[in-house]
Amino acid sequence: KNEVEQSPQNLTAQEGEFITINCSYSVGISALHWLQQHPGGGIVSLFMLSSGKKKHGRLIATINIQEKHSSLHITASHPRDSAVYICAMGSQGNLIFGKGTKLSVKP
């Protein structure tokens, strides 16, 4: 069993919809990361969090340490949000990644 599980694996949404991507992990962590990967490969770090909630623009990330669960929300989704969203656990180096959620937002 992968230590980091994401759902759904694929997600198609209409522009403007509220998106939620879930991440569950199996061991205690020091930090959880949400990353965005566009076609071509480049990865951008969106959030790093160890408790509570963080917000950046239309993106919100939450984490529940007791339940070992995190969610990434996108409000008012837009076609430019189409990408693979990956959660990863760990702190400095040696990140363990989920397989990613491929999001496609249709206009």
Added chain:
Amino acid sequence: DAGVTQSPTHLIKTRGQQVTLRCSPKSGHDTVSWYQQALGQGPQFIFQYYEEEERQRGNFPDRFSGHQFPNYSSELNVNALLLGDSALYLCASSLGPEQYFGPGTRLTVT
């Protein structure tokens, strides 16, 4: 600040050959981590370099080796290439807990 840079962008090699990939960290970062991402999978940790030493290593064979230079740039070397080594190789640099990723090197082994 150019951020994390990697070279080359793409590379095609034949089975049995050796390859060297390069990474320049973000300015001020002293730690470099390397990851392998097979198609359709999440990245897998290869190893991490700090102060020119390998600090952590993932579950990769000895064919995968690396080096960090005094300017913190790093190389990943893969010997005796296998078809299964075809992947996107990502470098990430850090000073603290947050990692900054480079664009990756796409390696194809034929």
